[in-house]
Amino acid sequence: MPDVLLSASNLVKSYGERRAVDGVSLRVLAGQTLGLLGPNGAGKSTTVGMLCGLVRPDAGEVLLAGEPINPDAMRAKGRIGLVPQDLALYEDLPALENLRLFGALYGLAGTLLAERCKAALALANLEDRARDKVATFSGGMKRRLNIACALLHEPQLLILDEPTVGVDPQSRNAIFDTLEQLKREGRSLVYTSHYMEEVERLADHIVIIDHGKVLADESPAALRERLPAQAALRFELREPLKEEHLERLRGEAGVAGISANGTAYEVRLADPDDAVSLLAWLEKNGYRIHHFATARASLEDIFLNLTGRSLRD
Structure with a gap:
């Protein structure tokens, strides 16, 4: 059985009187794609924030390959790639310069940085737009570049928070082609969405949350067996x-x-x-x-x- 790469135990996070996450536990195996599914406001983004060490939980813990993840764990957080729901790009810079900037933040330089940028552009199918400003890109192209930026440091785990929000069907398919290539390469992914068809297409395992609580934590096949009619x-x-x-x-x-x-x-x-x-x-x-x-x-x-x-x- 593959090793457990990421584990979260009894995560709790409140904002004032509202408990956004209420005892969420999950795990991601090496090479697995976990679909985190729930409606808007279910607690997915807050959970993602705790998984990648941007949000400190009120209770519970997150471990990546046995090492604690929290806002102070800089070395451990560097082993995660995050694709946030809100685009994290500099629109006045060309695509290649965005990649160079994010690569430098990850400590990459010289020939290695150049090689990683070239590979990232190829993965995102943006080689012919490398020197164009991001402001001229479509929503789908920006999303693909956002994914490429998160992969420059070759993270052990890629976390994607609603990565297809606001894109057209053609761009969504292009994003999925990219993610399916990553799956074939054996990457570990956490994919959050409120679009059922996306999670069905990608996920090996699904966690459903609502009102901050886990309702199901199973394979797609096991989930379907819950229904009397299949x-x-x-x-x-x-x-x-x-x-x-x-x-x-x-x-x-x-x-x-x-x-x-x-x-x-x-x-x-x-x-x-x-x-x-x-x-x-x-x-x-x-x-x-x-x-x-x-x-x-x-x-x-x-x-x-x-x-x-x-x-x-």
Whole structure:
């Protein structure tokens, strides 16, 4: 089993009367991508601040490879790369000069700094814009440069706090291409978001928090097993189901529920393989299927099941 790279134990942080983080514990294994998922205001950014040593917890501790992380632990903090939600770039400087500046802050110089800057530009796919001012970049290009700056010192752990906020779908895909390349290289990542599809695409393990508390700490597969329905079959018929057939379907093994809207139906299934036999049953009973689609349980469904509210509320 891979070594534990980062561990956080019972983190607590309050601001006045409001407790932003209330007993959060998590861990990141070497080479793992941890998705930290929760709605806006759930405590994700405060947790990230404590994980990277920018915020001192009221209680609890953070360890990176066994070494404490806190605002005073400068050497340990240097082993973490942070991509903050708010862009940390100098817009009046070209991309290359931003990289040189951040590299110098990390103690890099000379040939090594030049090599790291070249590699960072290639990773961010910004080689042809190296000497252009950041102010001329799109939101997605700035986000990719922000990631590149955080990687110059080759950190053991990269923490990304909502790195796709305010970017268009094409730029978001470019950012994900970059992060997936980092995953292939065996990098350890912590990725926070309130976009379910992003965490589903990247994460090997997911921690869901709400109101500062951990609600789930599991693999994506284990999270889906929490739901009574693991998949759904959506279909539309030429004519509505007869009442006796509808009642019979509701009583079938593996059917967790049925909802109807005219001739459109959604059948929630415990096993995705049951969709095939259900379609065959409809045809056998004389129903003409206009169209159908299958879907699996999403993180949105899981969050709704855990909290009773939408992830983006």
